[in-house]
Every structure is written in structure tokens, then in C-alpha cells.
Amino acid sequence: xxxxxxxxxxxxxxxxxxxxxxxxxxxxxxxxxxxxxxxxxxxxxxxxxxxxxxxxxxxxxxxxxxxxxxxxxxxxxxxxxxxxxxxxxxxxxxxxxxxxxxxxxxxxxxxxxxxxxxxxxxxxxxxxxxxxxxxxxxxxxxxxxxxxxxxxxxxxxxxxxxxxxxxxxxxxxxxxxxxxxxxxxxxxxxxxxxxxxxxxxxxxxxxxxxxxxxxxxxxxxxxxxxxxxxxxxxxxxxxxxxxxxxxxxxxxxxxxxxxxxxxxxxxxxxxxxxxxxxxxxxxxxxxxxxxxxxxxxxxxxx
Amino acid sequence: xxxxxxxxxxxxxxxxxxxxxxxxxxxxxxxxxxxxxxxxxxxxxxxxxxxxxxxxxxxxxxxxxxxxxxxxxxxxxxxxxxxxxxxxxxxxxxxxxxxxxxxxxxxxxxxxxxxxxxxxxxxxxxxxxxxxxxxxxxxxxxxxxxxxxxxxxxxxxxxxxxxx
Numbered sequence: 001x002x003x004x005x006x007x008x009x010x011x012x013x014x015x016x017x018x019x020x021x022x023x024x025x026x027x028x029x030x031x032x033x034x035x036x037x038x039x040x041x042x043x044x045x046x047x048x049x050x051x052x053x054x055x056x057x058x059x060x061x062x063x064x065x066x067x068x069x070x071x072x073x074x075x076x077x078x079x080x081x082x083x084x085x086x087x088x089x090x091x092x093x094x095x096x097x098x099x100x101x102x103x104x105x106x107x108x109x110x111x112x113x114x115x116x117x118x119x120x121x122x123x124x125x126x127x128x129x130x131x132x133x134x135x136x137x138x139x140x141x142x143x144x145x146x147x148x149x150x151x152x153x154x155x156x157x158x159x160x161x162x163x164x165x166x167x168x169x170x171x172x173x174x175x176x177x178x179x180x181x182x183x184x185x186x187x188x189x190x191x192x193x194x195x196x197x198x199x200x201x202x203x204x205x206x207x208x209x210x211x212x213x214x215x216x217x218x219x220x221x222x223x224x225x226x227x228x229x230x231x232x233x234x235x236x237x238x239x240x241x242x243x244x245x246x247x248x249x250x251x252x253x254x255x256x257x258x259x260x261x262x263x264x265x266x267x268x269x270x271x272x273x274x275x276x277x278x279x280x281x282x283x284x285x286x287x288x289x290x291x292x293x294x295x296x297x298x299x300x301x302x
Numbered sequence: 303x304x305x306x307x308x309x310x311x312x313x314x315x316x317x318x319x320x321x322x323x324x325x326x327x328x329x330x331x332x333x334x335x336x337x338x339x340x341x342x343x344x345x346x347x348x349x350x351x352x353x354x355x356x357x358x359x360x361x362x363x364x365x366x367x368x369x370x371x372x373x374x375x376x377x378x379x380x381x382x383x384x385x386x387x388x389x390x391x392x393x394x395x396x397x398x399x400x401x402x403x404x405x406x407x408x409x410x411x412x413x414x415x416x417x418x419x420x421x422x423x424x425x426x427x428x429x430x431x432x433x434x435x436x437x438x439x440x441x442x443x444x445x446x447x448x449x450x451x452x453x454x455x456x457x458x459x460x461x462x463x464x465x466x
Binding site for chain 2: 001002003004005006007008010030033034037038040041042050052054055078101102103104105107108189190
């Protein structure tokens, strides 16, 4: 349970980090390390180089503006969670973050690190995908923005190149008349979820205008299902609405491929996905209805 | 291989005492504390961040010492369970509370609970029962059961209030 030897570079700037990564074929970036260090200790990963970005000034920014929430690569989960402006601008980020590990893990772990670790059973990759956010990365060829929809390509695999460093994540603001919900089931509090579901529902006059649900731990990448065509025009607080929601969730299940492991069978994971999806989409609908009633319809002047 | 491994200079201030160390990059903070500094109060349980036994405070924040590299903490302040004792050598409030409430049996997990509670009570000086449970939710104890530990959180809060 000790990491194998590796070369170590403490970068003072992004440029220096990129340069160090470019000089190695299998270097890894060390930010919070709450996923990387266990992988090294268990020798599931054995990079020849670690590039430590913890000393780079200015990377720990948590900035909320009318567009959304911007997180620097060194913004710790705990700092994002404690930021009231970020919670106001996009409440789904905080709702999901409170499920990431324990408080002790959140003190060190970074949200951007979690995004690039690309674990399909982690909360934040799903949230970035569900909100159609993006990740800015810097490499030898300059800076580029990767939309969440093209970020996750396989289990623990993102579309970052090996010599690129993720520098900033962007979670778009919650639009007016829109509600959110997130829920997961784990065997122990703070443990990996057996299944987790998030939803974003937009309403218009008490009826659904658009709806999406995102699933974690039930596929080898996070999956977002578009539910608008099934739910548009419905009120989800009626009996009819609940029947339609059940059908919509059944349709979304077609895109999932729950796997069995020692903690849960395929059938149990699928059951959780169904139950949570119905509950969470309905909760996001109520949240939207509530927000629409308590906030002027024009929304922010952004 | 080990003998040729590159070593790095790092300055760690542990329980107020500065230490200049020269360490291989792969040295975990937990091993640095125990092996290099002989501070064996920090216990190593699962070594992958699940059990919480190795929790120490880094710049005041509870952190798993098995999930950080010592070389990544240059210039930072670390508090271990040894640092929770009063300057005169008597038990600190959190230590006294665990003792009084029978919050430990074998004691293996106890250092991690103590550092976590020490920091937790700074944020929440008078926790509710739910907050006390949430405070220690990331630490595992296999023998005491958690009732007495949660009781000790409340008792420690009381002792800290009284000592002010």
C-alpha cells in the first residue's frame, strides 16, 4: 500500500506544468489527490511523473456571476460548497457536492480534479454533463474549451490529452422558472453511490417546458436523458403526470447499462435508477414551480 | 531503486515545531509523521482514505494524512493528535471528553476522531446531535459504537466553553 517511485515536479505556473507533462508520456497532474493517491498506493496507477499544481497561484478561484459558476483547478470541494453566491447561481452544484465523500475528503479534493478523474460513479462529472457545462484545459497547443458532452469517453477516461492540464470548469447558471433535484443511494454515508440521479426541469404556467435527468453509477460513463418530448405540457403533480413520468423514465432506462458488483446486482441498480429518477424529476418539477412562484418571471437582468 | 530515488526538501511545521526534511516524493504524510518524525500518535488503518484513523489537521483543516504526499505540503502547518495536549502535558478538551465518555476501547481510531472533533468544534462550537454525528461521519470505529463518541463531541464542546 505504498506508491511506487515516480518523478515529482512542483509547478509554479500552468506553463511549467504543461511543459513538464509534455516531457513525459504518462505524467499525471496532482491537485487534491483524493482519488489519485489511493490509485497510486494500491498500485492501480503507476505514472512515471507527478506534476503538483498545488503551488500555482490564482487557481483556487470560486467565482459566481450571472452566467454561472467558474471553478479554478484548485478550488476544493469544501470551498465550493461553502460559497453562497455559487449556491445561489447554480444550486445543483452544491446539492450534489454535499454527497462527494466526507467533509474531510472535501477539504482536500478539488471539484475540477473530480471532473477529470471521470469516474462514472462520481457526482460532479454527471452534474457538469447534466448542466451542459464545460472544462477549459491548457496544453502545448494552447487553451481550449471542452464541452461536457464530449468530455467523457469511457470508464475513468476523459478526452483530455496526456499533456493537457484542466484549469477551469464552468457550470451554467440556473435559468429562471427552472428547478433542480439530486438524490443518491449509497451503502454508507459518503461512500460511492450505488446509483445517483439529478434532474433539471423548466416550467411554464405550472407545466413542464423542458426536462432532463442524469444518471451516475449505472453506466460506464455518466448518462443524461432528454425527457422533454415525453413530459412537455404535463403537470407532474397530477396522477396523469405521474403515469407519463413513469413511461418517460422507462424510456430513459433504455440508454443505461447497469453493471453488477459485490454491492448490488444489475436488477437492483436498475430498480434504484427507476425509483430515484421518478422521485428526482418530480422533486425538480416542484422546485421549479416553487421558484417560479417566488421569483419574478423575468429572472435576473443578465 | 529506493537508494537512487530523488529526494526533495520540504519544510513542515508539525504541532508548532518546524522540521526541515528531505524526502522521496512518494512519502505519504502519514508515513512521514510516523517514520521520519516518530510521531506515532497518527494511526494508519486502511491507507486509502476510508477509515479516517490517520486524519490530521493541515492548516487547521481535517485531512487524511494517507491521501497527501508530504512533499506537497511545503511550508504548511500540521497538527496531529500529539498537538491536542495542553502545554502542561494534561489532556486537551477533546482528549478529556473521549476519556470521560468512554469514547474509545482499543483506541486505534481515536487519534483520527480527536483531530476531526478538534477542528469540527471550531466551526460548530455547540453542535446539535445531528451536527455531532455529521462531524464524525467520515471516521470508522469498530469497537466502541458511535454513541459514546457522539456523546464525547458534546462533552468536548462543554469543556471548551467552560475553559474559556
